[in-house]
Amino acid sequence: MLRSRLRNLPTPSVPAPGLPEELNTNINESPEDVFGVFRSHLFPDSNPPPQPGGPGQELLYGTRWGDLKIMVPGYPRLDDKHSDENATKPAEKDNQADQVNEGRKLFAHYLWNAAIVVAEGVEDAYYSRAETPQPDKKKEPHGLWQVEGETVLELGAGAALPSLICALANAAKVVATDHPSSPALSGTIASNIASNLHHRPTADVPIHPHEWGVFSDPFARQNKGAFTRIIAADCFWQKSQHESLARSMAWFLAPGGKVWVVSEPHLGRVVVAEFFEMMLAMGFEIELAFERDLAAYIESGVEVRREWVPVREGEDEHWRRWCVIAVLKRGGRS
Secondary structure (H helix, E strand, O other), rough: OHHHHHOOOOOOOOOOOOOOOHHHOOOOOHHHHHHHOOHHHHHOOOOOOOOOOOOOOOOEEEEOOOEEEOOOOOOOOOOOHHHHOOOOOOHHHHHHHHHHHHHHHHOOOEHHHHHHHHHHHHHHHHHHHHHHHOOOOOOOOOOHHOOOEEEEEEOHHHHHHHHHHHHOOOOOOOEEEEEOOHHHOOOOHHEHHHHHOOOOOOOOOOEEEEEOOOOOHHHHHHHHHHHHHEEEEEEOHHHHHHHHHHHHHHHHHHEEEEEEEOOOOOOOOHHHHHHHHHHOOEEEEEEEEEEHHHHHHHOOOOOOEEEOOOOOOOHHHHHHHEEEEEEEEOOOOO
């Protein structure tokens, strides 16, 4: 089950710090960023499940292929030379602070539970298909998480755990992308790929920076409609970016392809509901949507699920326990 797969390596982790006092005038923290940094303090573990990996941590993630060494991207910060008033001109320092602020808003410096939901689903589907002619009804149906022979794109990859698992599960092609400002592109994804796929030369995972909704770069131009599976695991923090994210999904999705939307409702149910509304307006259909009780699954391995609804009247304080899992497709396509 989700959490039993993970073990901390003895390497000391680097916690997400509070904003250093000397940077307060240079970096304007958004409410979402403050929420991300202090999330574990705002909510007790019994309400939303705690995230399994924090900034700079190194973890071992157990799979049937063996343990994977997963590095979590570090917390974006100004390095020492930029904190020295004499080292940089004010304009350059302001520019560096803006870049750091943008990096923090991406929330790539955690290994999110949503990414583990995808990774575990893909692994179980691969081995269930290989081991049994009929799917185990207690597990996900093969069609939901099956990637063998598919072309897979991960948006907002962070540590890129789903990309690694898709490569191991014999996807025909896997590409990991993140925003150009993401700390994940400063060596984390490359390290995770090199550490875990070096013995499988055919399981290559190219890495590309991609700003959602921008298609002028060579990667975007060359890969329009190229992916039969698109992964978006906890990519919904900034509502202002929902339209751009939806446009990227529409741009890269192949005819007949599927988009996997997996999200803990960190900022409320309405945020996910509004994203679905946008996708429907763009001509997509929701093929499947449900909610899984992550806390129950982490604690006991028991899957408790319920139907996804955009509004749930009288929902109690435990709503953050639930992870939304959905499959989207273009309208009129199978």
